[in-house]
Amino acid sequence: MLHLAVLAPILFAVLVPFLYSKVRSIHTGWFVLIVPVSLFSYFLSYLPKIKEGTIVQTVNWIPSLNINYDLYLDGLSFLFSMLITGIGSLVVLYSIYYLHKSEKLGHFYVYLLIFMTAMLGVVLSDNLFVLYTFWELTSLSSFLLIGFWNHRERSRYGAQKSMLITVFGGLAMLGGFVLLSVTAGTSSIRGVIDNADLVLNSPLFTGILILILLGAFTKSAQFPFHIWLPDAMEAPTPVSAYLHSATMVKAGIYLVARLSLLFAGTDLFFILVSGFGLLTLCWGSYMAVRQTDLKGILAYSTISQLGMIMSMLGIGTEVAVFAAIFHIFNHATFKGSLFMVAGIVDHETGTRDIRRLGGLMTLMPITATLALFGTFSMAGMPLPILNGFLSKEMFFESTLNLGHEGSSLVATVAPFYPIIAIFGSIFTFVYSVLLFFKTFTGKGDLSKLEKKPHEPPFGMHLSPVILVALIVIIGLFPNLINGPIITPAVEAVYGSAPDKHIYFWHGFNSVPLLMSLIVVALGLVLYITREKWLSFYNVMPGRFSANKTYDYIVENVFTMSKKATSFYMTGSLRLYMSLILLFLVIVTGSIFIITDGFSISTDNLAPINWTEILIGLIMVGAAFATVLSNNRITSILVLGVVGFGLSLLFVIYRAPDLALTQLIVETVTVALFLLCFYHLPELKKREESVGNNLLNWIISISVGTIITLTAIASHSTKLFETISDYFVETSVPLGGGHNIVNVILVDMRGLDTMLEITVLGLAALAIFTMIKLRKDGEAD
Amino acid sequence: MKTNDLILKMTTTMIAFVILAFSFYLFFAGHNAPGGGFIGGLMTSAAFVLMYLTYGFGTMKKVVVINFRTLIPIGLTVAVGTAMGSFLFGVPFLSHTFKHLHDIPLLGDPEVATAMLFDLGVYLTVIGVTMTIILSIAEDA
Numbered sequence: 069m070l071h072l073a074v075l076a077p078i079l080f081a082v083l084v085p086f087l088y089s090k091v092r093s094i095h096t097g098w099f100v101l102i103v104p105v106s107l108f109s110y111f112l113s114y115l116p117k118i119k120e121g122t123i124v125q126t127v128n129w130i131p132s133l134n135i136n137y138d139l140y141l142d143g144l145s146f147l148f149s150m151l152i153t154g155i156g157s158l159v160v161l162y163s164i165y166y167l168h169k170s171e172k173l174g175h176f177y178v179y180l181l182i183f184m185t186a187m188l189g190v191v192l193s194d195n196l197f198v199l200y201t202f203w204e205l206t207s208l209s210s211f212l213l214i215g216f217w218n219h220r221e222r223s224r225y226g227a228q229k230s231m232l233i234t235v236f237g238g239l240a241m242l243g244g245f246v247l248l249s250v251t252a253g254t255s256s257i258r259g260v261i262d263n264a265d266l267v268l269n270s271p272l273f274t275g276i277l278i279l280i281l282l283g284a285f286t287k288s289a290q291f292p293f294h295i296w297l298p299d300a301m302e303a304p305t306p307v308s309a310y311l312h313s314a315t316m317v318k319a320g321i322y323l324v325a326r327l328s329l330l331f332a333g334t335d336l337f338f339i340l341v342s343g344f345g346l347l348t349l350c351w352g353s354y355m356a357v358r359q360t361d362l363k364g365i366l367a368y369s370t371i372s373q374l375g376m377i378m379s380m381l382g383i384g385t386e387v388a389v390f391a392a393i394f395h396i397f398n399h400a401t402f403k404g405s406l407f408m409v410a411g412i413v414d415h416e417t418g419t420r421d422i423r424r425l426g427g428l429m430t431l432m433p434i435t436a437t438l439a440l441f442g443t444f445s446m447a448g449m450p451l452p453i454l455n456g457f458l459s460k461e462m463f464f465e466s467t468l469n470l471g472h473e474g475s476s477l478v479a480t481v482a483p484f485y486p487i488i489a490i491f492g493s494i495f496t497f498v499y500s501v502l503l504f505f506k507t508f509t510g511k512g513d514l515s516k517l518e519k520k521p522h523e524p525p526f527g528m529h530l531s532p533v534i535l536v537a538l539i540v541i542i543g544l545f546p547n548l549i550n551g552p553i554i555t556p557a558v559e560a561v562y563g564s565a566p567d568k569h570i571y572f573w574h575g576f577n578s579v580p581l582l583m584s585l586i587v588v589a590l591g592l593v594l595y596i597t598r599e600k601w602l603s604f605y606n607v608m609p610g611r612f613s614a615n616k617t618y619d620y621i622v623e624n625v626f627t628m629s630k631k632a633t634s635f636y637m638t639g640s641l642r643l644y645m646s647l648i649l650l651f652l653v654i655v656t657g658s659i660f661i662i663t664d665g666f667s668i669s670t671d672n673l674a675p676i677n678w679t680e681i682l683i684g685l686i687m688v689g690a691a692f693a694t695v696l697s698n699n700r701i702t703s704i705l706v707l708g709v710v711g712f713g714l715s716l717l718f719v720i721y722r723a724p725d726l727a728l729t730q731l732i733v734e735t736v737t738v739a740l741f742l743l744c745f746y747h748l749p750e751l752k753k754r755e756e757s758v759g760n761n762l763l764n765w766i767i768s769i770s771v772g773t774i775i776t777l778t779a780i781a782s783h784s785t786k787l788f789e790t791i792s793d794y795f796v797e798t799s800v801p802l803g804g805g806h807n808i809v810n811v812i813l814v815d816m817r818g819l820d821t822m823l824e825i826t827v828l829g830l831a832a833l834a835i836f837t838m839i840k841l842r843k844d845g846e847a848d
Numbered sequence: 849m850k851t852n853d854l855i856l857k858m859t860t861t862m863i864a865f866v867i868l869a870f871s872f873y874l875f876f877a878g879h880n881a882p883g884g885g886f887i888g889g890l891m892t893s894a895a896f897v898l899m900y901l902t903y904g905f906g907t908m909k910k911v912v913v914i915n916f917r918t919l920i921p922i923g924l925t926v927a928v929g930t931a932m933g934s935f936l937f938g939v940p941f942l943s944h945t946f947k948h949l950h951d952i953p954l955l956g957d958p959e960v961a962t963a964m965l966f967d968l969g970v971y972l973t974v975i976g977v978t979m980t981i982i983l984s985i986a987e988d989a
Contacts, residue, residue: 725882725884725887728874728883729886729887729890732887732890732891732894733890736978740982740985743985743986744985803961804946805878805946806880806881807878807879807881807882807883807884809884810878810879810883810884811963813886814884814885814944814967815944815966818942818963818966819941821927821970822927822928822942822966825924825927825969825970825974825977826924828973828974829920829923829924829977831977832917832920832976832978832981833920833980835981835984835985836917836980836981836984839984839987840984
């Protein structure tokens with residue numbers, strides 16, 4: 069059943085184009101809405117069973133590679149499934165009012181449904197490689213969704229950026245998964261966790277951890293990979309609300325939480341995850357204050373909130389994990405609602421620029437109320453009706469009590485954590501307040517807006533209203549979801565079930581409350597004096613922006629690789645020849661040296677007589693004359709001398725067939741050379757620099773030396789008896805001929821001859837076609 | 849300017865036949881003495897080239913009706929056919945056999961080898977290749 073549930077959206081997606089083109093009168097979203105709603109109720113039916121234990125369902129996919137489509141549902145996957153299907157339903161509902169029927173709705177809902185399947189697959193998979201498959205599917209569908217308005221240049225830029233970054237991380241993660249499954253001997257996540265000892269003691273542990281975290285960090289927009297998220301805001305707002313606040317960006321969080329049982333407790337995990345998490349928290353909230361676009365603020369705020377969750381997972385104590393899980397839930401509610409509010413503002417006023425907005429409270433009271441709850445929950449205002457405050461306070465608590473007893477590393481960094489957390493939270497407070505007050509209060513010059521602002525239709529409000537209702541309900545009765553949802557999820561991440569109640573009020577002595585009050589006080593001061601310190605931003609991100617680095621890389625990859633290639637791919641055949649020969653010399657020479665392969669023995673040498681010496685000298689002289697001659701015809705003729713000298717040597721060495729053939733072939737080639745070169749223009753001396761010329765000489769001399777050495781060495785080492793005795797003995801009895809060469813050519817090794825005459829035939833046909841086709845003008 | 853090279857033509861007429869005869873000898877003797885299809889083919893081509901040099905294209909086209917290009921596929925077919933012929937006798941590709949024929953009038957005791965057929969393929973191909981190359985280039989010039 070679970071398998072079907074995961075695949076249901078993608079299967080339904082097949083129907084969407086038909087529904088879109090056949091039923092034009094009804095908004096396609098209404099049909100699509102059925103899918104997440106029914107999935108939501110289906111997953112809800114597991115609620116009573118979750119506390120009892122894990123539900124596992126298996127289906128074989130590629131058993132021979134241990135890749136099976138195994139699913140399992142425990143507290144953590146249940147929480148995520150609820151978020152995906154629940155927020156999914158609300159987003160589809162919202163999109164029905166947000167997207168006009170004139171948009172390409174068919175495309176939109178197909179992408180969205182693919183994404184839903186991918187996301188459900190990620191959180192439910194037990195198999196590492198199935199998880200990876202779905203993981204990449206989320207990257208792909210999110211790429212399509214970000215680039216939905218593909219006629220806009222910024223959309224395409226954002227889509228490409230998110231694709232490059234998340235796929236980079238995804239591939240790193242695949243590497244980590246491969247190492248992990250090899251180390252643990254299984255590709256099942258539960259199996260890997262069971263074999264944690266093998267992994268933790270393996271020398272590959274650092275590599276595994278870093279590669280997998282790369283995947284999680286890129287997906288969850290952690291510093292410095294956060295840069296894709298603000299640019300992904302070019303997507304339609306429902307997409308931003310769904311993918312870039314509630315679900316996809318939490319895939320990395322999910323992965324870290326899922327593998328916490330394996331990694332948590334190691335120093336490396338602690339320092340990387342909590343360190344980068346806090347860095348992201350601070351940098352994201354700091355940068356969010358600078359934004360002027362509503363969705364830009366929300367994007368950076370998402371980055372910072374994800375950093376906060378990540379840091380809590382890194383800390384990994386019971387209270388921290390509890391806070392992380394609780395905040396995952398809370399963040400999904402308030403960030404989802406805020407994105408929808410931003411979408412409403414955009415939809416009804418035509419702009420998202422907070423410099424142009426203001427005073428919308430009187431015109432859009434409902435929207436303003438929704439925004440108020442969302443932003444204040446995000447800021448962690450100490451009010452009993454906001455869930456954001458509860459989880460933020462737990463975050464403070466967890467930074468105060470870092471677990472992981474005895475580690476000196478933890479003891480060293482422990483004092484800094486609460487301070488960093490407060491710093492990040494102050495900016496969170498500032499941008500949340502800014503977001504609300506700049507948009508809804510003050511005197512905005514509303515006459516300049518493209519549309520006259522008014523409240524949107526009720527349906528558009530419905531989704532944020534439900535989310536805000538959740539904020540308040542959880543804020544008032546946090547234990548409502550604590551027992552059934554949060555606790556099983558914490559158990560899945562931490563290993564044991566916490567016995568914890570969430571209280572709003574800890575009494576005056578509580579340090580976290582004190583921290584919250586500090587945040588509010590300092591945040592208010594900073595908000596009021598905002599104009600005075602905003603110019604600091606020109607100094608601080610300044611030139612050290614990750615965006616600039618990314619742009620630089622993307623723009624220069626092409627030119628740089630072209631430069632690198634054209635450095636050696638100059639198109640000059642001379643250079644290629646030199647490189648090939650140098651390579652030959654270096655490889656052969658170094659093998660000689662490494663294996664000490666050179667040997668010389670004079671045992672088996674025949675006596676040399678004066679004719680051989682004479683012929684040899686003539687050939688050497690002719691060879692030098694060929695090289696040094698400036699005249700082409702001279703070179704050819706002198707080269708002929710070398711050939712005829714060779715046939716003389718064949719005669720001396722008693723190879724009559726070779727001598728005959730060499731004689732005739734030499735004659736023919738000299739004639740052909742003369743024929744061809746006669747028509748070529750006069751040879752010009754190529755002006756070579758002295759250095760180049762010298763280099764050519766060095767290369768040719770070293771090639772000659774190497775070949776000579778090889779020949780001498782191979783002649784001096786005889787490993788086996790030659791086979792020629794066999795030919796001599798069997799030529800007459802088996803081949804019926806006294807000419808051994810001929811018998812070998814046509815009988816014993818006739819296949820070679822057959823293929824050689826084929827080569828000749830092809831050469832002749834090639835020459836024929838080259839000449840004839842050129843004549844017909846076809847080859848010009 | 850057309851010169852009347854009578855001496856050249858006369859000697860060519862005689863020499864060409866000598867060369868042709870020599871090339872046939874080389875071809876047939878190949879199995880037992882230096883020679884064979886390759887050298888024989890080249891030598892035959894040499895005779896043709898000599899005739900082309902002396903008499904020119906116009907005359908030669910009337911005298912030699914062979915299209916040398918077709919010799920290439922013919923030669924290759926003969927060679928491959930010989931090689932595949934061994935399948936008929938249930939032996940591997942390119943197996944050869946030979947036999948001494950006794951008491952043939954005039955020839956005495958000749959030896960017949962299937963390798964000779966293969967060599968014939970080589971011979972024909974080589975003639976085709978050489979003549980095609982030389983004639984295409986020469987015609988082009």
